[in-house]
Amino acid sequence: MSFDHPVIAIVGAGAVGGYYGGRLAQHGHDVHFLLRGDYEAVRRNGLTVQSCDGDFRIPAGAVRAYDEPRRMPTADLVIVALKSTNNDQLDPLVRPLLKDDTAVLTLQNGLGNEDRLAELFGAGRVLGGMAFVCINRVGPGVIRHTDHGIIRIGEFADPSRRDRVDRIAVMFNASRVRCEVLDDLRFGRWQKLLWNIPFNGLGAALDLTTDRLVGSDEGLALVRQLMEEVRAAARADGVELPAELVDININNTLSMGPYKSSMQVDRQHGRAMEVEAILGEPLRRARSGGASTPILAALYRAAVVVDAGLQARGSARHL
Amino acid sequence: MSFDHPVIAIVGAGAVGGYYGGRLAQHGHDVHFLLRGDYEAVRRNGLTVQSCDGDFRIPAGAVRAYDEPRRMPTADLVIVALKSTNNDQLDPLVRPLLKDDTAVLTLQNGLGNEDRLAELFGAGRVLGGMAFVCINRVGPGVIRHTDHGIIRIGEFADPSRRDRVDRIAVMFNASRVRCEVLDDLRFGRWQKLLWNIPFNGLGAALDLTTDRLVGSDEGLALVRQLMEEVRAAARADGVELPAELVDININNTLSMGPYKSSMQVDRQHGRAMEVEAILGEPLRRARSGGASTPILAALYRAAVVVDAGLQARGSARHL
Numbered sequence: 343m344s345f346d347h348p349v350i351a352i353v354g355a356g357a358v359g360g361y362y363g364g365r366l367a368q369h370g371h372d373v374h375f376l377l378r379g380d381y382e383a384v385r386r387n388g389l390t391v392q393s394c395d396g397d398f399r400i401p402a403g404a405v406r407a408y409d410e411p412r413r414m415p416t417a418d419l420v421i422v423a424l425k426s427t428n429n430d431q432l433d434p435l436v437r438p439l440l441k442d443d444t445a446v447l448t449l450q451n452g453l454g455n456e457d458r459l460a461e462l463f464g465a466g467r468v469l470g471g472m473a474f475v476c477i478n479r480v481g482p483g484v485i486r487h488t489d490h491g492i493i494r495i496g497e498f499a500d501p502s503r504r505d506r507v508d509r510i511a512v513m514f515n516a517s518r519v520r521c522e523v524l525d526d527l528r529f530g531r532w533q534k535l536l537w538n539i540p541f542n543g544l545g546a547a548l549d550l551t552t553d554r555l556v557g558s559d560e561g562l563a564l565v566r567q568l569m570e571e572v573r574a575a576a577r578a579d580g581v582e583l584p585a586e587l588v589d590i591n592i593n594n595t596l597s598m599g600p601y602k603s604s605m606q607v608d609r610q611h612g613r614a615m616e617v618e619a620i621l622g623e624p625l626r627r628a629r630s631g632g633a634s635t636p637i638l639a640a641l642y643r644a645a646v647v648v649d650a651g652l653q654a655r656g657s658a659r660h661l
Numbered sequence: 662m663s664f665d666h667p668v669i670a671i672v673g674a675g676a677v678g679g680y681y682g683g684r685l686a687q688h689g690h691d692v693h694f695l696l697r698g699d700y701e702a703v704r705r706n707g708l709t710v711q712s713c714d715g716d717f718r719i720p721a722g723a724v725r726a727y728d729e730p731r732r733m734p735t736a737d738l739v740i741v742a743l744k745s746t747n748n749d750q751l752d753p754l755v756r757p758l759l760k761d762d763t764a765v766l767t768l769q770n771g772l773g774n775e776d777r778l779a780e781l782f783g784a785g786r787v788l789g790g791m792a793f794v795c796i797n798r799v800g801p802g803v804i805r806h807t808d809h810g811i812i813r814i815g816e817f818a819d820p821s822r823r824d825r826v827d828r829i830a831v832m833f834n835a836s837r838v839r840c841e842v843l844d845d846l847r848f849g850r851w852q853k854l855l856w857n858i859p860f861n862g863l864g865a866a867l868d869l870t871t872d873r874l875v876g877s878d879e880g881l882a883l884v885r886q887l888m889e890e891v892r893a894a895a896r897a898d899g900v901e902l903p904a905e906l907v908d909i910n911i912n913n914t915l916s917m918g919p920y921k922s923s924m925q926v927d928r929q930h931g932r933a934m935e936v937e938a939i940l941g942e943p944l945r946r947a948r949s950g951g952a953s954t955p956i957l958a959a960l961y962r963a964a965v966v967v968d969a970g971l972q973a974r975g976s977a978r979h980l
Contacts (some may be wrong), residue, residue: 419662549868560965561966636955636957643879644867646880647876
């Protein structure tokens, strides 16, 4: 991976890909966006970002947008921001972008995305990251960023290897994106799941915002029970989440006010929910590690049933 | 309880009370309706029933409607068709209607209604029944009955005592209401809960119709798991539900097509759901009998949280 003038490909330029790729492009990097639904709009009008950290625009003449990976140059860094429900398209979308030393960073939600990329393209290429950001696509080629924005990234196969991930972090930090390097990506993933499983999972299954889930004794008891099961699942996967993270997450959520998780938003818009990445894969790891997680198992089943009825499935709007 | 010319009081003349009380009045019985929300409409326009078993009307001049139990005559038979969420009003609504030998028959959903009546008015008075009926209030004083209609009733305290319950059954059967006598009311209650807990409970918590719950392997697995927990809860309460009832209920539900349970309808209309009668009391009996029912416990908590956010609480529309 060359870092003098790296070629960067963004696969899945929805809100997350558009925002982080847009920041890199805004700061002079050579960024190529692979789009589907918004391709024509971005070609015509460029990419517009309304951001709490400063609005910006990549004009139509300057944006490098594509609707077909074979027309793109091979990249030094591929950033995967595809919705994880479209992971069956990773091979055709990412493979044409690869050369020998291309690094692949997934900013997708949940568990199992790095594993899938490693399986397809070799573990040595893979980095993972989590975006802590409130962001929405508000129209074709228009993204609204309302809060937060930090990303935490780490190497997947060899956490001791720091040069590559450090250089990517420097690049983001120089592009108005706060970026921290994780010593232990798996710990980071499970730490985020401790919030995502109750609040995305339960919030979507019951169609309730976060304030409702933490607004009563019964809701808190259910959230705590699920969080303890997530800790047991993480332990079965080799990650020890400290007990105090439960209270920290609950207190943060209490202070957030009504918040609609991405999975609840997907349910309400009739779009595929990220059930496998956020619930299914954690459950499978709990099971193969011998953890007992009955509520997580029931929640997974419930979410599969809810998801099975959603209308506008597929990738068109999410790539 | 006199049965030559019994005075019958209907407490809670919503759809169920209005329909069954209306059938008795239509067939010449002396029926007195205690209403709240629909009192003025019924006084003015009478009670209208559009029924798959034959439409009928009790005209304004003939209907005996009240909005205050103290103005009603004492009754030989009180039929309680109040929504169980309003059980805190049983004492003021029912007590004024009682004389020494008044029988009280509850047609309410779920578990615990007979116990509450027994506690308040003495177990010897109490009978319980289940209405298997598709029925809706479609306007003030207007009820639409679309399917089924059988009621199954039994003595609460002394199942061997048959004279009273047999005479009530004869009265219903002579009034175009099919009525069967249960030898074991508790068995009947648990048998109905085997359906109600997954389909009312889960259907309301997830906001899904019955076809969605039985329409996938994951949904069926979740429904089966809950039904096995209901069997364990029933066993802890002294009732053995045969294993084959699980498949029978699932197959019946598969043949029903999309069906919205009463609890899901309540959720969608922002009305209080019968969480305690359908989920809470069964769970408490499981616990006090030492049964392990983790999914039922989680479902109860989830339903409490959903219910806590519903808007139009209270009794006005349901009495």
